[in-house]
Amino acid sequence: xxxxxxxxxxxxxxxxxxxxxxxxxxxxxxxxxxxxxxxxxxxxxxxxxxxxxxxxxxxxxxxxxxxxxxxxxxxxxxxxxxxxxxxxxxxxxxxxxxxxxxxxxxxxxxxxxxxxxxxxxxxxxxxxxxxxxxxxxxxxxxxxxxxxxxxxxxxxxxxxxxxxxxxxxxxxxxxxxxxxxxxxxxxxxxxxxxxxxxxxxxxxxxxxxxxxxxxxxxxxxxxxxxxxxxxxxxxxxxxxxxxxxxxxxxxxxxxxxxxxxxxxxxxxxxxxxxxxxxxx
Amino acid sequence: xxxxxxxxxxxxxxxxxxxxxxxxxxxxxxxxxxxxxxxxxxxxxxxxxxxxxxxxxxxxxxxxxxxxxxxxxxxxxxxxxxxxxxxxxxxxxxxxxxxxxxxxxxxxxxxxxxxxxxxxxxxxxxxxxxxxxxxxxxxxxxxxxxxxxxxxxxxxxxxxxxxxxxxxxxxxxxxxxxxxxxxxxxxxxxxxxxxxxxxxxxxxxxxxxxxxxxxxxxxxxxxxxxxxxxxxxxxxxxxxxxxxxxxxxxxxxxxxxxxxxxxxxxxxxxxxxxxxxxxx
Amino acid sequence: xxxxxxxxxxxxxxxxxxxxxxxxxxxxxxxxxxxxxxxxxxxxxxxxxxxxxxxxxxxxxxxxxxxxxxxxxxxxxxxxxxxxxxxxxxxxxxxxxxxxxxxxxxxxxxxxxxxxxxxxxxxxxxxxxxxxxxxxxxxxxxxxxxxxxxxxxxxxxxxxxxxxxxxxxxxxxxxxxxxxxxxxxxxxxxxxxxxxxxxxxxxxxxxxxxxxxxxxxxxxxxxxxxxxxxxxxxxxxxxxxxxxxxxxxxxxxxxxxxxxxxxxxxxxxxxxxxxxxxxx
Numbered sequence: 001x002x003x004x005x006x007x008x009x010x011x012x013x014x015x016x017x018x019x020x021x022x023x024x025x026x027x028x029x030x031x032x033x034x035x036x037x038x039x040x041x042x043x044x045x046x047x048x049x050x051x052x053x054x055x056x057x058x059x060x061x062x063x064x065x066x067x068x069x070x071x072x073x074x075x076x077x078x079x080x081x082x083x084x085x086x087x088x089x090x091x092x093x094x095x096x097x098x099x100x101x102x103x104x105x106x107x108x109x110x111x112x113x114x115x116x117x118x119x120x121x122x123x124x125x126x127x128x129x130x131x132x133x134x135x136x137x138x139x140x141x142x143x144x145x146x147x148x149x150x151x152x153x154x155x156x157x158x159x160x161x162x163x164x165x166x167x168x169x170x171x172x173x174x175x176x177x178x179x180x181x182x183x184x185x186x187x188x189x190x191x192x193x194x195x196x197x198x199x200x201x202x203x204x205x206x207x208x209x210x211x212x213x214x215x216x217x218x219x220x221x222x223x224x225x226x227x228x229x230x231x232x233x234x235x236x237x238x239x240x241x242x243x244x245x246x247x248x249x250x251x252x253x254x255x256x257x258x259x260x261x262x263x264x265x266x267x268x269x270x271x272x273x274x275x276x277x278x279x280x
Numbered sequence: 281x282x283x284x285x286x287x288x289x290x291x292x293x294x295x296x297x298x299x300x301x302x303x304x305x306x307x308x309x310x311x312x313x314x315x316x317x318x319x320x321x322x323x324x325x326x327x328x329x330x331x332x333x334x335x336x337x338x339x340x341x342x343x344x345x346x347x348x349x350x351x352x353x354x355x356x357x358x359x360x361x362x363x364x365x366x367x368x369x370x371x372x373x374x375x376x377x378x379x380x381x382x383x384x385x386x387x388x389x390x391x392x393x394x395x396x397x398x399x400x401x402x403x404x405x406x407x408x409x410x411x412x413x414x415x416x417x418x419x420x421x422x423x424x425x426x427x428x429x430x431x432x433x434x435x436x437x438x439x440x441x442x443x444x445x446x447x448x449x450x451x452x453x454x455x456x457x458x459x460x461x462x463x464x465x466x467x468x469x470x471x472x473x474x475x476x477x478x479x480x481x482x483x484x485x486x487x488x489x490x491x492x493x494x495x496x497x498x499x500x501x502x503x504x505x506x507x508x509x510x511x512x513x514x515x516x517x518x519x520x521x522x523x524x525x526x527x528x529x530x531x532x533x534x535x536x537x538x539x540x541x542x543x544x545x546x547x548x549x550x551x552x553x554x555x556x557x558x559x560x
Numbered sequence: 561x562x563x564x565x566x567x568x569x570x571x572x573x574x575x576x577x578x579x580x581x582x583x584x585x586x587x588x589x590x591x592x593x594x595x596x597x598x599x600x601x602x603x604x605x606x607x608x609x610x611x612x613x614x615x616x617x618x619x620x621x622x623x624x625x626x627x628x629x630x631x632x633x634x635x636x637x638x639x640x641x642x643x644x645x646x647x648x649x650x651x652x653x654x655x656x657x658x659x660x661x662x663x664x665x666x667x668x669x670x671x672x673x674x675x676x677x678x679x680x681x682x683x684x685x686x687x688x689x690x691x692x693x694x695x696x697x698x699x700x701x702x703x704x705x706x707x708x709x710x711x712x713x714x715x716x717x718x719x720x721x722x723x724x725x726x727x728x729x730x731x732x733x734x735x736x737x738x739x740x741x742x743x744x745x746x747x748x749x750x751x752x753x754x755x756x757x758x759x760x761x762x763x764x765x766x767x768x769x770x771x772x773x774x775x776x777x778x779x780x781x782x783x784x785x786x787x788x789x790x791x792x793x794x795x796x797x798x799x800x801x802x803x804x805x806x807x808x809x810x811x812x813x814x815x816x817x818x819x820x821x822x823x824x825x826x827x828x829x830x831x832x833x834x835x836x837x838x839x840x
Contacts, residue, residue, distance in 0.1 A: 024326055026319065032620070032760035033313070033593070036635035039586065039617030043639035046584055046613065050641060053326065054615075055334075057319030060312070063761055064822055075316035079323035079430070081330060092822065095797020145797035147812030150639070200312035201343055237375020237425035252427030262344055262372065304606055306599065313593070333606065335614075337599030340592070355596035359603035359710070361610060480592035481623055517655020517705035532707030542624055542652065 023161045024053045024081060028073050029089040029149060030061040037147070041087075041154040044140065048158035057086075064092040066117050067273075070179055071197045074120035075253055080108065086121070087149075087157045088112040095145035100133040100152050101176060104166045111157045113148070116179035134170035184208045186216050190280040193256070195226075195273050202264025206277050208256040213279070224248050225278040226258060227271050303441045304333045304361060308353050309369040309429060310341040317427070321367075321434045324420065328438035337366075344372040346397050347553075350459055351477045354400035355533055360388065366401070367429075367437045368392040375425035380413040380432045381456060384446045391437045393428070396459035414450035464488045466496050470560040473536070475506075475553050482544025486557050488536040493559070504528050505558040506538060507551050583721045584613045584641060588633050589649040589709060590621040597707070601647075601714040604700065608718035617646075624652040626677050627833075630739055631757045634680035635813055640668065646681070647709075647717045648672040655705035660693040660712045661736060664726045671717045673708070676739035694730035744768045746776050750840040753816070755786075755833050762824025766837050768816040773839070784808050785838040786818060787831050 025045060031037040038059050045052050057076045061069040069090035077086055091098075091113045099114040105125035110118045111133075133152060136143075138159050140151040156169055184193035184207050193208040204226075213222075224231040233247045241247040241261035246268060251257035258277075260268050305325060311317040318339050325332050337356045341349040349370035357366055371378075371393045379394040385405035390398045391413075413432060416423075418439050420431045436449055464473035464487050473488040484506075493502075504511040513527045521527040521541035526548060531537035538557075540548050585605060591597040598619050605612050617636045621629040629650035637646055651658075651673045659674040665685035670678045671693075693712060696703075698719050700711045716729055744753035744767050753768040764786075773782075784791040793807045801807040801821035806828060811817035818837075820828050 024330065026323075028319075033616070033618060034620040034632075035759045036617060036632045037759075039588075039615060039632075039636040040639045042615045043586075043636055043641070043644075046615070047639065047641045050584065050613070053330070055319060055322045055326070056313070057316060058313060060314040072314075072316045072319075076319040076323055079320045079327065081323070081327045084323075084326075093799045096799025098799075144812035146809065146817075150812065199315045199317075239373045239376025239378075249426065252424035252430060257426075304610065306603075308599075333610070335599060335602045335606070336593070337596060338593055340594040352594075352596045352599075356599040356603055359600045359607065361603070361607045364603075479595045479597075519653045519656025519658075529706065532704035532710065537706075 023049065023051055024055065024084045025157050025161055026055045026057050026076070026080060026084060026086045027059070027089075028057040028061065028069060028076075028086070029059045030063050030065065030069065031059050031089070031149070033059050037149065040147075040150050041089075044150055044154040045158040045161075048155055049162050052158060052161045055080075061090050064090065066090050066092075066115055067179060067181075068197065070117050070120040070181075073117065074124070077108065077121045078124055082107055083109070085109045085111060085157045085160050086118075087153050088117045089149035089153055090117055091115065091148065094148050098177075099173070100148060100156075101173070102131040102133055102156060102160070102166055102169055103176065104128045104131075109157075109160055109166070111153050111160070114177050116177045118176070119178040120181055129166060130173050130176050131166055132170045132173045135168060138164070138169055182207060184212060186212060189216060189222075190278065191216055193277050193279070195258075195271060195275045195277060198266045198273060202260065202266040202268070203251070204258040204265050204269070204271055205251060205253075206256045206258070208277070208279065210250045210254045210256070213256065217279070222279045224256075224258070225280070227269050227275065229269055231258065303329065303331055304335065304364045305437050305441055306335045306337050306356070306360060306364060306366045307339070307369075308337040308341065308349060308356075308366070309339045310343050310345065310349065311339050311369070311429070313339050317429065320427075320430050321369075324430055324434040325438040325441075328435055329442050332438060332441045335360075341370050344370065346370050346372070346395055347459060347461075348477065350397050350400040350461075353397065354404070357388065357401045358404055362387055363389070365389040365391060365437045365440050366398075367433050368397045369429035369433055370397055371395065371428065374428050378457075379453070380428060380436075381453070382411040382413055382436060382440070382446055382449055383456065384408045384411075389437075389440055389446070391433050391440070394457050396457045398456070399458040400461055409446060410453050410456050411446055412450045412453045415448060418444075418449055462487060464492060466492060469496060469502075470558065471496055473557050473559070475538075475551060475555045475557060478546045478553060482540065482546040482548070483531070484538040484545050484549070484551055485531060485533075486536045486538070488557070488559065490530045490534045490536070493536065497559070502559045504536075504538070505560070507549050507555065509549055511538065583609065583611055584615065584644045585717050585721055586615045586617050586636070586640060586644060586646045587619070587649075588617040588621065588629060588636075588646070589619045590623050590625065590629065591619050591649070591709070593619050597709065600707075600710050601649075604710055604714040605718040605721075608715055609722050612718060612721045615640075621650050624650065626650050626652070626675055627739060627741075628757065630677050630680040630741075633677065634684070637668065637681045638684055642667055643669070645669045645671060645717045645720050646678075647713050648677045649709035649713055650677055651675065651708065654708050658737075659733070660708060660716075661733070662691040662693055662716060662720070662726055662729055663736065664688045664691070669717075669720055669726070671713050671720070674737050676737045678736070679738040680741055689726060690733050690736050691726055692730045692733045695728060698724075698729055742767060744772060746772060749776060749782075750838065751776055753837050753839070755818075755831060755835045755837060758826045758833060762820065762826040762828070763811070764818040764825050764829070764831055765811060765813075766816045766818070768837070768839065770810045770814045770816070773816065777839070782839045784816075784818070785840070787829050787835065789829055791818065 101114045103110040143151045197205040235247045246260045381394045383390040423431045477485040515527045526540045661674045663670040703711045757765040795807045
């Protein structure tokens with residue numbers, strides 16, 4: 001999609017063309033799709049780079065829920081091509097003193113507020129540099145206090161998609177915010193974990209991954225206690241559960257998941273994010 | 281968008297370039313837009329074909345509702361260009377023994393589970409071949425039991441959009457699953473049909489088409505009985521109804537529809553999919 | 561994206577190529593994303609111009625709510641590149657005698673029903689011409705009474721994105737419908753305005769802009785009365801409010817907004833669009 005190999009870009013901005021740049025920008029926000037916010041961000045991006053390919057990851061992150069946004073981003077990001085630019089805006093601190101940042105890894109870029117939104121995705125990545133976005137040449141000319149998704153993150157992502165060097169956008173920083181993302185606790189033949197996400201179907205995704213289960217329970221024989229329920233069945237897929245039956249399985253990302261065939265397990269069990277799950 | 285006319289594609293995969301291939305891929309799922317599932321599928325597609333044009337038909341198909349998915353797909357598909365690839369994933373049987381399939385018609389391609397999801401759309405099409413997707417060269421390298429949309433259907437659709445021949449993906453099969461899609465019953469001057477879909481506005485779409493009505497009621501004089509209501513008015517469009525009035529009309533696909541001006545007819549009448557409608 | 565500089569387009573249609581045409585088409589509707597309607601419009605557009613870049617502004621405009629649609633469009637449109645084509649379909653009068661229109665400004669194009677949907681966006685624009693869409697060469701061959709988004713507006717937008725001259729689509733008209741968009745009333749040291757929009761977060765957007773406030777209250781000292789509440793705090797951004805506190809701020813478009821940190825102000829205050837707000 002990069003046809004403009006030799007064109008000079010105006011505004012006195014330096015451009016370091018990367019030939020392997022695909023121009024793919026993903027968006028993840030809590031803006032919903034009812035208002036003008038997401039469309040406005042896309043307008044800003046296309047005004048700077050009309051050849052950008054913009055992909056929505058989700059705009060239905062629950063309002064201000066940084067943890068849910070971080071989880072959803074971490075699930076989708078690994079499947080995008082090299083050099084994809086991920087813009088994430090779940091940003092309750094907009095207009096305050098949280099930094100706007102850009103993180104470059106050996107595979108891709110993350111652009112958004114420094115509030116932990118990238119911290120789960122970055123567990124899979126090798127960080128090359130972290131930049132505090134300060135160069136106003138790459139922002140919209142008038143910066144609001146409430147919509148940095150439009151005024152800072154979209155233009156930075158768009159310039160980045162045109163091949164501008166990350167160092168052009170600001171200065172390197174050493175540390176960024178991490179979420180307190182709980183890891184499961186394993187002792188003897190018992191694992192204590194948490195529900196970390198409930199998806200659209202009501203499937204309850206835990207922080208316990210397949211490798212840990214294999215290590216602790218070599219025989220795959222264990223019971224799962226969640227709320228007042230005990231689940232004894234680990235099935236390969238939903239298709240192996242009987243109608244309405246509550247089962248456990250390894251989800252498509254390798255985590256233990258509690259599901260109810262053709263029903264919403266979250267509602268059936270009265271369980272929500274943060275609730276404890278015990279395997280023994 | 282196909283600029284790579286002469287480029288050799290790696291991985292030992294055979295490529296038969298079709299010059300009329302537009303690289304348009306549509307997605308229809310019951311995944312919703314809250315989670316990472318749809319974004320992940322798009323990441324997989326763009327990793328294989330960064331020039332693909334991806335279009336969402338709907339991701340709000342009610343969970344596991346194959347009939348609704350099949351209906352929505354059948355309404356949109358005929359309006360897409362030749363060679364469009366339609367990926368549909370409403371797939372309660374994922375991980376079980378339902379086949380992953382590809383159907384080529386004289387106009388376009390359908391990729392998804394063999395559970396009837398394509399059967400309404402295919403009523404308008406001339407089938408050229410049906411393929412059981414078995415060639416793992418075109419799948420992601422690790423296949424989950426719960427997310428074939430990501431692991432099988434997206435990569436197959438993406439390779440197809442690059443011009444790979446359908447026969448490369450697996451073996452021809454003779455039969456695929458059909459939904460039991462009821463046809464209306466006409467006798468003397470009476471038609472008995474069904475509500476087959478309720479749209480966002482609460483408009484009730486029936487399986488009775490304009491041609492059948494013209495054949496049975498040459499004069500266009502008939503009454504409609506639905507639930508405990510009788511509707512006497514067939515109007516050309518919503519604009520001809522009075523405020524809140526319940527009327528019937530021929531919808532944009534040629535089917536009889538029950539609508540309430542500025543109201544939700546489904547809620548007003550207490551009627552849902554599967555309910556009987558009688559014209560006489 | 562315009563690679564076909566010299567190609568002759570069939571059907572006897574005249575084509576006046578504009579080299580600065582980017583082929584960007586936005587869509588704003590009240591169709592929701594559950595049904596086939598939006599996907600169908602995209603299929604029609606891509607069948608005419610496979611190189612069009614289609615961007616969703618919103619499909620979650622409340623059914624038939626022309627005012628909400630006009631407001632959302634007016635917020636997003638200014639951020640799109642020159643020559644963007646904005647198709648808006650909130651169209652309760654479809655099939656009646658409201659005109660299908662095209663409005664060309666010095667920056668962009670608007671295509672949709674003549675019911676006021678463009679009237680807020682046009683306040684920021686210099687109109688060049690208004691066209692009544694009458695030339696059926698640019699419509700789908702069969703026009704339904706209920707879905708002009710598919711049959712008229714999408715094909716007109718798509719042909720326009722290929723560089724066809726606006727005058728090809730119909731005759732110039734002198735007047736188009738305007739919404740009765742209330743302006744705030746200022747007298748002595750008092751401003752009386754209205755809530756004009758509630759966004760996804762429950763933020764209440766008013767029709768009172770920053771300039772008017774500065775003119776009337778030079779000191780920025782005023783109280784806000786809304787429903788039975790009095791708000792004394794004007795903060796720079798959400799981050800300056802305490803948890804659950806109800807505050808006022810200048811939003812990203814320059815309008816006074818009432819917001820509750822981490823809560824839904826609309827629900828907290830029991831206030832909705834049309835309700836009066838007084839500053840004094």
